[in-house]
Every structure is written in structure tokens, then in C-alpha cells.
Amino acid sequence: MRRDALRLALVLACLAGATTARAQSTGGDTSDLQGLLDETVVTTATKSAETGTSAPATSTTITADDLRRYGIHTIAEAIDFISLGAVTADPLSTVEIGARGVLLSADSGDHFLLLVDGHAVNEPLFGAARFDRGAGIPIEMVDHIEVILGPGSVLYGSNAMLGVINVITKRAKDWHGTHVAVEGEGGQLQQDTAHLAQLPNDIRSKLDGWQTSDAVGLLSWRVMGGVGYEVPLFGKKAEITAAVEYFKQDGPAFTFGPQYGGIDVASGRPVQYDRPPLPATGYWGGVADQSYYVREPGAQVHVVWGDFDLNVHASTFQRETPYRGRFTHSDVDFNDPSSYDLDRSLWIDLRHHAALSAVVELTSRAYADTWDYRDTLDASEISACITLPLQGSNPTCTYKGEFASRWVGLEEQISFDWLKDDSLVTLVGVDGRLRFVGSKLDTSDFATGRPVASSTGLIHEYDQALGVYAQQTWQPTRWLGLNGGARFDEETRYTGNVSPRVAATANAWRGGTFKAIYAEAFRAPSWIETNFSGPLQIPGGNLEPERVRSIEGSFEQRFGAQRLLFGAFRSWWSNLVEWHQLTPDEQKAAAASGQYNGLVDYGVGQFRNLASVDNFGFDAAYEGSAGLTQQLRWGMTVTGAIARRNDPDGTTEPLTVGPQVFGNAHASYDLPGDWPMVAVALHWMGQRYADRAFDGAWPSALLPVAPPQLELRATISGPVPQAKGLSYRVGANWALADQGPYVVGPAQDWSSQVPPQLVPVDTFRVMAGLQYDLLP
Amino acid sequence: MRGVALLAIAAWGVFSRDARAEEVAVPEGLQAQLVGKMAAYDRAFAARAGERAHLLIFEKPGDADSARTAAHLEAALRALPDVGGLPHDETIVTWAGAAALPEAVRARHAAIVYFTPGFAPDVEAIRTALDGVDVLSVTAVPDYVPRGVVLGFDLVGGKPKLLVNLSQARTQHVAFQAEVLKMAKVYE
Numbered sequence: 027m028r029r030d031a032l033r034l035a036l037v038l039a040c041l042a043g044a045t046t047a048r049a050q051s052t053g054g055d056t057s058d059l060q061g062l063l064d065e066t067v068v069t070t071a072t073k074s075a076e077t078g079t080s081a082p083a084t085s086t087t088i089t090a091d092d093l094r095r096y097g098i099h100t101i102a103e104a105i106d107f108i109s110l111g112a113v114t115a116d117p118l119s120t121v122e123i124g125a126r127g128v129l130l131s132a133d134s135g136d137h138f139l140l141l142v143d144g145h146a147v148n149e150p151l152f153g154a155a156r157f158d159r160g161a162g163i164p165i166e167m168v169d170h171i172e173v174i175l176g177p178g179s180v181l182y183g184s185n186a187m188l189g190v191i192n193v194i195t196k197r198a199k200d201w202h203g204t205h206v207a208v209e210g211e212g213g214q215l216q217q218d219t220a221h222l223a224q225l226p227n228d229i230r231s232k233l234d235g236w237q238t239s240d241a242v243g244l245l246s247w248r249v250m251g252g253v254g255y256e257v258p259l260f261g262k263k264a265e266i267t268a269a270v271e272y273f274k275q276d277g278p279a280f281t282f283g284p285q286y287g288g289i290d291v292a293s294g295r296p297v298q299y300d301r302p303p304l305p306a307t308g309y310w311g312g313v314a315d316q317s318y319y320v321r322e323p324g325a326q327v328h329v330v331w332g333d334f335d336l337n338v339h340a341s342t343f344q345r346e347t348p349y350r351g352r353f354t355h356s357d358v359d360f361n362d363p364s365s366y367d368l369d370r371s372l373w374i375d376l377r378h379h380a381a382l383s384a385v386v387e388l389t390s391r392a393y394a395d396t397w398d399y400r401d402t403l404d405a406s407e408i409s410a411c412i413t414l415p416l417q418g419s420n421p422t423c424t425y426k427g428e429f430a431s432r433w434v435g436l437e438e439q440i441s442f443d444w445l446k447d448d449s450l451v452t453l454v455g456v457d458g459r460l461r462f463v464g465s466k467l468d469t470s471d472f473a474t475g476r477p478v479a480s481s482t483g484l485i486h487e488y489d490q491a492l493g494v495y496a497q498q499t500w501q502p503t504r505w506l507g508l509n510g511g512a513r514f515d516e517e518t519r520y521t522g523n524v525s526p527r528v529a530a531t532a533n534a535w536r537g538g539t540f541k542a543i544y545a546e547a548f549r550a551p552s553w554i555e556t557n558f559s560g561p562l563q564i565p566g567g568n569l570e571p572e573r574v575r576s577i578e579g580s581f582e583q584r585f586g587a588q589r590l591l592f593g594a595f596r597s598w599w600s601n602l603v604e605w606h607q608l609t610p611d612e613q614k615a616a617a618a619s620g621q622y623n624g625l626v627d628y629g630v631g632q633f634r635n636l637a638s639v640d641n642f643g644f645d646a647a648y649e650g651s652a653g654l655t656q657q658l659r660w661g662m663t664v665t666g667a668i669a670r671r672n673d674p675d676g677t678t679e680p681l682t683v684g685p686q687v688f689g690n691a692h693a694s695y696d697l698p699g700d701w702p703m704v705a706v707a708l709h710w711m712g713q714r715y716a717d718r719a720f721d722g723a724w725p726s727a728l729l730p731v732a733p734p735q736l737e738l739r740a741t742i743s744g745p746v747p748q749a750k751g752l753s754y755r756v757g758a759n760w761a762l763a764d765q766g767p768y769v770v771g772p773a774q775d776w777s778s779q780v781p782p783q784l785v786p787v788d789t790f791r792v793m794a795g796l797q798y799d800l801l802p
Numbered sequence: 803m804r805g806v807a808l809l810a811i812a813a814w815g816v817f818s819r820d821a822r823a824e825e826v827a828v829p830e831g832l833q834a835q836l837v838g839k840m841a842a843y844d845r846a847f848a849a850r851a852g853e854r855a856h857l858l859i860f861e862k863p864g865d866a867d868s869a870r871t872a873a874h875l876e877a878a879l880r881a882l883p884d885v886g887g888l889p890h891d892e893t894i895v896t897w898a899g900a901a902a903l904p905e906a907v908r909a910r911h912a913a914i915v916y917f918t919p920g921f922a923p924d925v926e927a928i929r930t931a932l933d934g935v936d937v938l939s940v941t942a943v944p945d946y947v948p949r950g951v952v953l954g955f956d957l958v959g960g961k962p963k964l965l966v967n968l969s970q971a972r973t974q975h976v977a978f979q980a981e982v983l984k985m986a987k988v989y990e
Contacts, residue, residue: 056843056981056982056985058839059836059839059840059843059982059985060985062832062835062836062839062962063836063961063962063963063964063985064961065832065961065962066960066961067828067829067832067957067960067961067962068960075828075829076829076831077829077831077832080831087959087960087961089958089959089960089961090958090959091959092959169958169959169960170959170960172960194960199944199956200958381866381867381870382866383866383869383870384866384869384870384873385870387870443870443873443874446869446870446873446874446877447873447874447876447877447878448830448831448874448877448878449877504881654981654984654985655984655985656985
């Protein structure tokens with residue numbers, strides 16, 4: 027695979043050389059100017075606009091052009107196909123995100139801070155942020171995405187441990203007019219990823235109705251409408267950019283199992299994995315043709331009026347995961363259409379910027395967010411309902427979790443440009459929040475809908491969070507830039523937490539830049555980790571924030587419109603909050619102290635500060651463009667990282683799910699006139715240990731490992747001839763490996779003597795879309 | 803709670819201030835580099851500038867945004883080894899009205915005039931005043947270009963974009979090479 031990447035790079039370099047030579051031969055060597063026009067401008071690293079080269083961070087900027095030309099639909103896809111150093115994994119529920127070899131599974135995205143136009147999205151109850159369709163941001167409205175690698179708490183506080191992703195939406199001038207888009211994705215409707223057709227006959231005879239078909243059809247579709255207009259308002263220019271979208275996905279129907287669960291001890295019958303009246307066969311699996319879907323309506327509005335900047339977001343994200351896993355609906359009936367997860371998000375952010383003098387600038391921000399999450403699960407397995415007073419001999423119970431976070435905040439930020447030349451700037455800020463978090467878990471009889479037990483998992487808490495930060499930048503000479511700062515964070519559950527950063531940037535020679543960065547970051551434990559009490563969970567109590575310290579160095583060389591980057595990093599993670607399953611003695615003690623009801627005698631656990639992680643590796647990137655209008659563009663990245671988890675008992679093991687070697691490559695060519703843009707992108711990952719690889723007691727021959735993955739996407743886009751304002755985009759996506767790094771089904775460990783089955787991957791899709799832009 | 807209340811009061815004080823935004827999209831340091839390069843692609847620049855390029859940066863009196871941008875631009879331009887291949891100097895000039903502009907250009911033998919934020923009400927007058935004047939006008943505010951400033955810079959997709967008002971360029975005897983115009987958003 028590395029050899030293929032090298033060949034691709036050589037081909038691109040030859041093409042670039044040929045195109046550049048042609049430009050020079052015509053007397054138009056504009057490569058220096060093109061190099062400047064290819065400089066990215068980032069605002070996330072220091073909360074001020076600066077070039078990516080001079081920013082005290084390793085960053086990637088993904089432009090709206092990139093999103094369109096490479097057929098990108100989500101932040102996660104943008105990260106996988108274009109970004110340096112970050113990677114996602116898809117357990118078929120919400121994608122998980124990691125960077126530089128560290129991907130902490132089942133973390134709800136709470137180790138990456140997600141910003142939308144500078145507004146922090148991660149909420150306090152789970153720390154959750156969504157990077158897939160659940161982000162709810164119409165992709166056409168995205169101007170660019172800044173991906174900042176490494177600890178970023180110095181200016182942003184909690185959650186910025188792996189990095190910060192800032193989605194910047196378009197201004198009206200860049201999205202002028204009215205826009206409508208419709209697109210769909212199709213493929214094989216049922217995919218026999220469990221290879222049911224190859225099962226032995228004696229098993230097949232017990233699995234009536236598990237056969238799949240080869241039919242193809244529509245799997246998802248999406249519609250989007252948006253506007254971008256500038257209008258006078260009370261004597262000032264106002265601009266509004268807004269978009270709404272609806273996305274719907276059904277399938278594909280993956281196959282799972284069969285996993286034999288044996289005889290249920292309580293009933294004496296085979297385990298009931300399906301909803302009655304389907305019989306209890308003891309076999310889990312089949313064709314999940316009703317339980318993998320997504321519904322996502324989302325809206326984003328951006329209004330600029332004078333020095334005011336208003337952003338409003340609203341979205342819901344309903345989805346169902348087609349299997350049961352350790353943290354994903356561990357008791358849910360197979361192929362149950364009525365179990366689902368639902369996020370609802372609404373936020374508003376008003377910002378004001380004022381230059382008070384040539385020296386002083388003041389930025390004020392007020393914001394309010396509400397986010398809630400609902401989790402509905404139907405279970406017919408006797409062990410899931412046995413403690414409940416249900417009617418009938420084969421009852422189904424329904425668990426409904428309701429979780430909510432609400433917060434309002436004010437941020438004041440003042441900067442002093444002491445010498446009026448940007449060479450010595452002090453930034454000071456304070457960010458205060460009032461927060462509410464709440465949760466409850468209800469159980470009811472599926473048949474009647476009547477509650478059958480008192481609510482559990484009750485959280486109803488108000489608290490305050492305060493962050494104070496300062497940053498000093500100093501450019502003592504033309505070639506040297508220094509940056510130092512720290513942020514102090516405090517909230518109700520922990521005392522002061524300081525996150526420093528120091529960085530130096532040196533322009534050694536023309537186009538050559540060295541960077542050295544030391545930074546620390548933290549993640550406040552989520553309220554679910556500290557306060558939630560459920561049938562299988564006792565509260566974590568006084569958990570310490572997770573911490574990471576990182577040191578990194580990089581060298582970047584620009585030559586004309588090409589850029590080469592190499593960096594090395596090392597980071598140390600401590601106090602990682604992880605699930606700890608109580609020992610029998612601990613469980614007895616917890617029951618005796620009233621921390622749980624004692625009705626369940628196995629599987630009770632608690633979040634604790636347990637592990638630490640040592641992580642080191644390198645990042646490399648090469649990108650460039652050629653041609654007077656940069657018709658040819660290309661780029662490639664590679665990251666190699668070692669990440670080892672250290673347990674309190676002294677054992678050390680690799681981190682699961684995240685790849686240790688991964689990268690991407692992309693190239694596009696813009697054919698002249700109305701001819702289309704042709705683009706190819708690929709991302710690849712090395713072998714990955716599955717999430718249960720080291721805690722499932724598997725025999726070494728059955729250690730669950732996801733194979734290396736190579737995903738290739740080809741996209742063609744351009745204007746529809748003879749149809750002014752109408753454009754198209756078509757593409758196809760291939761994935762070579764059909765398994766990902768998550769163990770699915772009830773066989774989550776070797777105790778059931780069933781070999782592990784890994785989550786399936788949708789290996790082929792085609793996409794087609796039309797967009798109409800009505801310009802006034 | 804008291805801290806939050808104080809923040810609210812401070813925020814209200816700022817929000818109630820009468821404000822105006824003319825956004826500088828591209829950092830001044832990068833603008834300066836682009837100006838230095840673009841001057842080299844103006845075929846009339848060398849003849850216009852002579853042995854040394856004089857740059858005038860116009861600042862609107864009493865406008866903090868304008869003063870701030872002017873100071874940043876002066877520092878960034880000063881750091882350039884050359885502008886269009888020539889040695890150069892920069893001067894911040896307090897705006898005295900469009901009528902005085904041609905004379906200021908001639909008297910100081912300016913090759914480039916740079917307009918900071920705050921000139922929105924004056925752009926048409928500037929365009930008229932510079933008709934026939936041999937000078938490259940540049941602005942830090944993208945909105946000014948379609949209204950009559952020859953060269954400006956915008957930020958699209960997190961990257962700088964050249965903006966060129968071609969008809970005004972002809973009027974001011976600025977002749978960018980065709981290759982450069984292909985890289986720019988051109989207003990006729």
C-alpha cells in the first residue's frame with residue numbers, strides 16, 4: 027500500500043512538473059504568487075487570523091471546493107479523505123474520531139472539540155459532539171473546515187485533547203443567491219457481510235428466512251435549500267446565509283451472526299433474541315433490514331450586521347444501530363425497528379467585535395445551547411426484563427432514557443496590540459457558563475406502554491463553569507514568532523485546572539518553517555460518568571479531569587505552489603476515565619451501601635480514572651497545485667503512531683479501534699470550459715485491534731482484528747450543459763475491506779465460546795446529485 | 803453569579819455601541835506579500851515607480867479599525883525586501899478627502915495607494931479622483947474593489963483570493979499580466 031502511495035505521488039509530481047514547465051515556457055511563472063494564494067488562513071489556533079504556516083499548531087484547512095470536488099458529505103469524510111493526522115471509525119451508530127494513533131472508543135466524540143463558527147458544540151452531560159450527519163450542518167454552507175491537531179485547551183477549555191475542529195460557514199458574498207440541491211446514494215440493498223450463504227447445512231436449517239437478495243436500489247437521499255443575500259438594514263449592510271436540509275437513510279441491510287447464545291437459565295428455553303411472536307431459537311443474527319436508518323433534518327443560519335455576527339443552529343439526528351454491542355444497546359431485540367437514538371440540538375451565538383483603538387480590540391460573545399438525547403430500546407431477552415413486573419410468559423420491556431444539557435454563557439475577550447504592528451499582542455479572555463444537566467431512565471411494558479418501575483438514573487444538576495485565559499504572542503524578529511499562554515478552568519466538580527501552551531515558529535530560509543510546541547489539555551469528566559446511576563452503573567463520584575501533555579516539532583517547506591510537511595510528536599495521557607466492571611466483592615459493597623439496587627448480580631460497573639497512554643509518532647503531508655487556474659491539485663498525508671495503554675495493574679497493551687498507520691491521497695483536474703472536474707480521493711488505514719480485543723479473553727488465534735482498509739472515491743462534477751445555474755455531481759465509493767474494528771452481537775467475549783464477529787462495512791456505493799443556483 | 807452579572811453589563815455596553823464593520827478578510831502580513839508580488843506583474847509598475855516604490859497608506863481620522871489596519875500594513879510592508887522588485891518606503895497618510903488625492907499621489911510620486919477600512923462612503927469619489935492618475939490603488943476591504951479600487955484581497959475557503967477591477971485598472975494605467983488575471987476574480 028505504501029508503494030502504491032509512493033507511485034501516486036511520483037505521478038502527481040511529474041504532472042505538476044510538466045504543467046509548471048509549460049507555464050514557465052509561456053513566460054508566466056506565477057508559482058510564487060500561486061504559493062501565496064495557496065497559503066491557508068486559520069483563526070482557530072490563536073483566535074486571530076494568521077497564516078497556517080505561522081500558526082502555533084499543525085493544521086489542515088479543507089475548503090468548500092475540496093468538499094465539492096471530492097464528493098464529501100460530512101465532517102468525518104472530510105477528515106478521512108483530506109485531513110492530516112485525524113481519522114474516524116464508523117460503528118454504524120455515530121462515527122468516532124481520533125488522531126495520531128489515539129481513538130478512544132465509545133467516547134461520544136468528547137476528546138475532540140468541535141466548533142461551528144467558533145461556537146463550542148460539545149455538551150457537558152456526555153461531552154458529545156457529532157462529526158457525521160449528526161452534526162446537522164448542510165455541507166453546501168460550509169466555507170472551510172480547520173482541523174487543528176494537538177492539545178487546544180489553552181484557549182478553549184475542556185475536550186480539546188486530540189485537537190480542535192472549527193467549521194466555518196459561508197458568508198453571503200460567497201454563496202450569493204438561492205440554492206437547491208438534491209442527491210441520492212444507491213447500492214446493494216442487502217449485503218451478506220456475515221457470509222450466511224456459506225454456513226453449514228445443520229446451522230442453515232435452523233435459520234429459516236435468513237437468506238439475502240442481490241437487489242440494488244436507493245439507500246439514502248437528501249434535499250437542501252439555502253440562501254445568501256446582502257440587504258441594507260437600518261443604514262448598515264446586513265447579510266444572511268441560511269440553509270436547511272433533510273437526510274434520510276435506510277440500510278443497507280447487513281447480515282449478522284449466527285451467534286448461539288444457548289439456553290436461558292431463567293426460562294429454561296433458548297435465549298430470545300427476536301421479538302415474539304418470533305420463536306426463541308437461541309441464535310442471534312439474520313438480515314437487519316429494519317434497524318439501520320438515519321433521519322436528519324438540520325438548519326444553519328448566519329447573519330452579519332455591522333459588527334454583530336449571529337449564528338443559529340437547529341437539528342435532530344435519529345438513528346438506529348443494526349446490532350447489539352457492548353455500549354450499543356446491549357440487550358436490544360434483533361432487527362427491532364422501534365429502538366432508536368435521537369439527538370436534538372438548538373443553539374444561538376451572538377458575537378460583537380469592536381476595535382476600541384489602534385491598540386485595543388474587544389470581542390464579546392453571548393450564547394445559549396440546548397441539547398438532548400433520547401434512547402429507546404426494546405428487549406425481549408429474559409435477563410433484560412426479569413426484574414420487572416411484566417405481563418405474559420414472553421414479555422418485552424422498553425427502556426427509555428432521556429438526557430438533557432442546557433447552558434448559557436458569556437465570553438469577553440480583549441487584545442492589546444502594544445506596538446501596533448502585530449508583533450507583540452496580548453490576549454485575555456474570560457468565559458463563564460451556567461449549565462443544567464438532567465437525565466432519567468424509565469422502563470415500561472412494550473405491549474401496554476405502561477410504566478413498570480420507578481424512574482432511575484436521575485440527574486438534575488445546575489452548575490457554573492468559568493474559564494480565564496491569556497495568550498502572549500511576540501515576534502522579536504522577522505523570522506521568529508513566539509506564543510505562550512494558559513487557561514484556568516474551574517467548575518463545581520473539580521478545582522482549578524491549568525492548560526498551558528508555549529510555541530515557537532522560525533522561518534529558517536525562504537519557504538522553510540520550523541515549529542516547536544508544548545501544550546497541555548484536559549477533559550472534564552462528563553456528568554454521566556460522575557453522577558449517573560442506572561441498573562448496571564453506580565456513579566463515578568469524584569473523578570479527576572483527564573489530562574494530556576504533548577510536545578511536537580515540525581518542518582514545513584513551501585516551494586511555489588507546493589508544500590511539504592514533516593512533524594514528530596509525543597504525548598502523555600493520564601487519568602483516563604474508563605468503565606470498570608466491579609469485582610464480586612466491590613459489587614456486594616456497593617449494594618450494601620445503597621449505591622445500586624442489588625437486583626442484578628453481574629455486570630455492574632463504574633467509571634473511574636484508570637489508564638494512562640503513551641503516544642508518539644510522525645505526520646507527513648505533501649500537497650500542491652499546478653496550472654494558471656490551479657486546474658490540477660493534489661495532496662497526500664501519512665501518519666504513523668504508536669499508542670500504548672497502561673493499566674493500574676502494570677499491564678500495557680495497544681490502543682484499540684484507532685489505526686497506527688493511516689493516511690489519504692487526493693487529486694483532481696478541472697477540465698476546461700463546461701467540461702467536468704474529475705477527482706479521486708482515497709484513504710487507507712492499517713490493521714486495527716477491535717474494541718474488545720484485549721478485554722474479551724479471546725484465544726490468541728481469535729483475537730478480533732480489523733483488516734487494513736482502503737477506501738477509494740471517484741467524483742465527477744460540473745455544470746449541466748445548456749442549463750444555466752444547474753450543476754451535477756456523480757461518484758462512486760469502494761471500500762476494499764468489509765469489516766471494521768467493533769465486535770458485534772451478544773458474543774462480546776470468549777465466555778460464550780463464540781468467535782468474534784466484526785461490524786460490517788458498506789463496500790460500494792454510487793452517488794448522484796443535482797444543484798440549482800439561482801443568482802439574482 | 804456576580805462575575806456573570808458584570809460580564810453581562812460589560813457585554814451590553816459594547817453591544818449598545820454604534821458600530822460599523824468593513825471587514826479586513828486577509829491578514830495584513832499576507833496582503834503585504836501579495837502586493838509585493840502583484841506589483842511585479844503590473845507591466846507599468848517599474849516605469850511608474852522609477853528607482854524606488856513609494857507607498858501611501860491612507861488612514862481615516864478617528865477610525866480605530868482604519869488606524870489599526872494602517873499600522874499593521876505599514877509594518878508588514880516595511881518587512882518586505884522589495885515591492886515589485888524595487889526598494890520601497892511606506893507612509894501613513896491621514897485622509898484629507900478625495901479631491902486632494904491626485905495631488906498627494908503626484909507630490910509624493912506614489913506608485914501604490916492603499917486604502918484601509920473606513921472608506922466605504924468615499925470609494926466612488928476615490929475612483930473618480932484617480933481616473934487617469936498613474937497609480938495602483940489597493941484596498942484591504944474586498945467590497946471596495948467592484949466599486950472602484952483596482953486591487954483587493956478576499957478570503958474564500960480559508961485561502962486568499964485576488965480581486966481586480968479591470969476597467970479601473972485601465973483607467974489608472976495598471977496593466978496586469980494575463981496570467982495573473984486568470985488567477986483573480988475580475989470585475990469589468
